[in-house]
Amino acid sequence: MTHKRFDNKVAIITGAASGIGAATARLMASEGAKVVLADISGDAANALAAALGPDAMAVTCDVSKEAEVGALIKAAADTHGRIDILFNNAGIGSFANTVELPPDQWEQVIAVDLHSVYYACHHAIPHMPRGSAIVNTASISGLGGDYRFAAYNAAKGAVINYTKALAVDHARDGIRVNALCPGLVETPITAGLNQMPGLPEEWHKRIPLGRGAQPEEMANVVAFLASDAASYMTGSIIVADGGTTAHTGQPEVAQFAGMPEA
Numbered sequence: 001m002t003h004k005r006f007d008n009k010v011a012i013i014t015g016a017a018s019g020i021g022a023a024t025a026r027l028m029a030s031e032g033a034k035v036v037l038a039d040i041s042g043d044a045a046n047a048l049a050a051a052l053g054p055d056a057m058a059v060t061c062d063v064s065k066e067a068e069v070g071a072l073i074k075a076a077a078d079t080h081g082r083i084d085i086l087f088n089n090a091g092i093g094s095f096a097n098t099v100e101l102p103p104d105q106w107e108q109v110i111a112v113d114l115h116s117v118y119y120a121c122h123h124a125i126p127h128m129p130r131g132s133a134i135v136n137t138a139s140i141s142g143l144g145g146d147y148r149f150a151a152y153n154a155a156k157g158a159v160i161n162y163t164k165a166l167a168v169d170h171a172r173d174g175i176r177v178n179a180l181c182p183g184l185v186e187t188p189i190t191a192g193l194n195q196m197p198g199l200p201e202e203w204h205k206r207i208p209l210g211r212g213a214q215p216e217e218m219a220n221v222v223a224f225l226a227s228d229a230a231s232y233m234t235g236s237i238i239v240a241d242g243g244t245t246a247h248t249g250q251p252e253v254a255q256f257a258g259m260p261e262a
């Protein structure tokens, strides 16, 4: 029998019902993991778990609520005895600048995107043996500012530095902690943006690879970071953005200087 990358590994995935989380759940399950799918959308998480088979279970969980995250981790640890992989991935955004943004929306974004990572790590780490891995979904929006995306920029920036703090604190426990910074990914969160006339073209112009990513392209990076192949990586902030942040943002001067198209 061939050895699979995640044979007998127990993986908790938050925001597992859709997009990057669902693609990662499918990939890890296909490579032998016992997956625990956590999502506020319990029906969708249950449907995915049923489709993945008996080694998948779903837990309805609002990751912004400490008690619900505690119950999620307990359910996973009670069922499987340990947790090898924690993928903190659930997230939301809110389009507003600081003046426009009401305090309850600020608090909600920070709670779902940032507090959730602390809640999950706080409860899960005591169940994680040496050789375990945590992956946090940050964003290129955690590396710089976007127009009217203040709470999300703040939350994802904090996830990046918190990833480094976790990595330092738990390296000697044999637990690696890394973060993924996606650029544009074609998931339900961004599907609405694609309906806005002119926006997809404008967006794709700013991505050197000229397109958004498929969620499976993010799942491949997450799976690598969670696997033993990344055994010397901890505290790494991995950008997978089609080249977006490699560009300085300066205009293509040659175009205006009448040089022929490259």
Ligand SMILES: NC(=O)c1ccc[n+]([C@@H]2O[C@H](COP(=O)([O-])OP(=O)(O)OC[C@H]3O[C@@H](n4cnc5c(N)ncnc54)[C@H](O)[C@@H]3O)[C@@H](O)[C@H]2O)c1
Binding pocket: 014, 015, 016, 017, 018, 019, 020, 021, 038, 039, 040, 041, 061, 062, 063, 064, 089, 090, 091, 092, 112, 137, 138, 139, 140, 181, 182, 183, 184, 185, 186, 187, 188, 189, 190
């Ligand atoms: N799609 C992108 O372009 C993009 C880019 C950078 C970062 N991200 C990040 O990737 C992560 C996954 O996003 P996605 O694009 O797959 O989006 P998605 O909307 O497809 O999936 C997000 C999932 O999180 C769940 N969720 C939302 N709030 C929750 C809560 N309070 N508790 C539990 N589950 C909750 C949703 O029900 C959904 O199933 C998020 O952290 C997002 O910020 C996405």
